[in-house]
Amino acid sequence: MAIERTLALIKPDAMARKLEGKILDQILERGFRVVAMKKIKLDKYEAGCFYAVHRKTSFYDDLTTFMSSDEMIALVLEKENAITAWRDALGATDPAHAAEGTIRHTWGTAKNRNICHGSDCPDSAAYEIGFFFSGIEITRSNPEVSQ
Numbered sequence: 001m002a003i004e005r006t007l008a009l010i011k012p013d014a015m016a017r018k019l020e021g022k023i024l025d026q027i028l029e030r031g032f033r034v035v036a037m038k039k040i041k042l043d044k045y046e047a048g049c050f051y052a053v054h055r056k057t058s059f060y061d062d063l064t065t066f067m068s069s070d071e072m073i074a075l076v077l078e079k080e081n082a083i084t085a086w087r088d089a090l091g092a093t094d095p096a097h098a099a100e101g102t103i104r105h106t107w108g109t110a111k112n113r114n115i116c117h118g119s120d121c122p123d124s125a126a127y128e129i130g131f132f133f134s135g136i137e138i139t140r141s142n143p144e145v146s147q
């Protein structure tokens with residue numbers, strides 16, 4: 001399996017409930033390396049760009065209003081098979097259907113208040129990491145470059 005990177009967001013509902021410490025514990029306990037991390041508040045336009053793929057859905061307005069309602073934490077996570085591993089850690093989009101022990105099962109309250117985001121495929125991960133982080137913020141440990 002290849003070492004991959006994925007984009008994780010700790011969403012406003014988690015921040016409002018002061019769950020960021022517990023979620024960071026989960027990230028580390030599950031063996032992810034945190035490549036980069038920042039606290040950020042999007043405006044509605046920026047949230048709309050991030051979720052542009054959902055722009056024709058009935059929930060787009062609620063989603064972008066919610067995702068621009070407060071600060072979030074954005075992280076680049078790295079491990080083998082990171083995209084699937086992080087989505088497995090989260091559980092199903094709807095917390096009511098998420099498996100026991102997953103982050104959304106433990107803390108999520110509704111499909112539109114589901115605590116964290118994770119990229120769903122390599123193309124999304126590349127777009128989403130680039131949305132939040134510049135190259136210099138995610139360049140680490142290049143063995144071919146001497147310091």
Ligand code: CMP
Pocket residue numbers: 054059063093111112113114116117118
């Ligand atoms: P996330 O993983 O951030 O990706 C898109 C988000 O849209 C998703 O989590 C949910 O919070 C939200 N979402 C997806 N489907 C629905 C739906 N049917 N109704 C409301 N919100 C949804």
